[in-house]
Amino acid sequence: MSGARAAMEGVFAGDRRELSELEIAPQAALADEVRALIEAVIHTEVPETELREAAAAVAALTERLNTARRNRPPAARLGVNGMVKALGSPVTGVLNAIAPPIDVVTLEDGSVHAEFTLTDVYEGPPTFVHGGVSALILDHVLGAAAAANGTPGMTATLDLRYRRPTPHGVPLVVTARTVRNEGRKTWADATITGPDGRVTIEATAMFIFPAT
Numbered sequence: 001m002s003g004a005r006a007a008m009e010g011v012f013a014g015d016r017r018e019l020s021e022l023e024i025a026p027q028a029a030l031a032d033e034v035r036a037l038i039e040a041v042i043h044t045e046v047p048e049t050e051l052r053e054a055a056a057a058v059a060a061l062t063e064r065l066n067t068a069r070r071n072r073p074p075a076a077r078l079g080v081n082g083m084v085k086a087l088g089s090p091v092t093g094v095l096n097a098i099a100p101p102i103d104v105v106t107l108e109d110g111s112v113h114a115e116f117t118l119t120d121v122y123e124g125p126p127t128f129v130h131g132g133v134s135a136l137i138l139d140h141v142l143g144a145a146a147a148a149n150g151t152p153g154m155t156a157t158l159d160l161r162y163r164r165p166t167p168h169g170v171p172l173v174v175t176a177r178t179v180r181n182e183g184r185k186t187w188a189d190a191t192i193t194g195p196d197g198r199v200t201i202e203a204t205a206m207f208i209f210p211a212t
């Protein structure tokens with residue numbers, strides 16, 4: 001038994017501590033600063049003594065934040081239809097410093113859409129986005145499209161066609177839509193498009209609402 005069904009039902013039943021926008025704002029601002037910190041750590045050329053001091057300062061800050069902890073990442077009901085948003089999502093989570101974060105919106109036709117720019121923190125081949133990062137984003141928006149269709153599920157298959165390299169540092173567009181549903185199975189298609197309007201990656205996924 002996977003327990004995945006109970007976990008999915010829990011999300012939709014609101015089993016997470018839900019934060020209000022007022023509660024989210026200061027913590028999201030902290031995550032923004034940590035995003036900037038991640039970038040600075042990659043690029044800094046300060047001398048070794050300053051690196052050691054910075055590491056100690058960050059360790060002290062981590063200890064301070066850990067004096068009051070939640071057991072699980074929090075959620076919020078924001079945006080269209082008050083849909084549950086996982087604030088710790090590695091794709092969209094405003095509280096997760098490893099998330100860009102990408103603001104995924106559901107359009108009236110049921111498709112999902114986001115415009116975003118990735119920094120070189122997400123680099124794979126020089127000057128291009130890591131293919132696994134693109135897969136992460138596509139998996140998420142495909143799942144969001146299935147959920148927006150009222151047929152959420154766990155990713156069972158994810159098929160990617162990398163047509164051309166996806167550049168970082170420029171605006172990108174990702175769109176996804178549900179194309180078919182049969183019982184517990186839902187199929188969705190997605191693309192990432194570069195600033196020249198050309199599709200860089202096409203993706204298809206099948207989601208299954210877990211039996212157990």
Ligand SMILES: CCCCCCCCCCCC(=O)SCCNC(=O)CCNC(=O)[C@H](O)C(C)(C)COP(=O)(O)OP(=O)(O)OC[C@H]1O[C@@H](n2cnc3c(N)ncnc32)[C@H](O)[C@@H]1OP(=O)(O)O
Pocket residue numbers: 002004011012083084085139140141142143144147153154155156157208209210211212
């Ligand atoms: C809150 C808003 C958030 C909205 C936004 C949220 C977006 C988040 C998106 C992130 C999504 C993820 O990353 S999810 C995490 C990655 N995925 C996983 O970890 C899934 C791991 N796998 C599983 O949990 C399970 O294998 C399931 C749930 C996929 C299926 O298990 P099951 O439910 O027991 O399925 P079962 O009865 O055996 O099979 C049912 C039918 O499906 C077929 N089938 C089963 N598995 C597969 C498969 N992988 N590929 C093809 N076909 C399959 C079977 O042959 C059968 O066909 P037939 O006999 O009917 O013909």
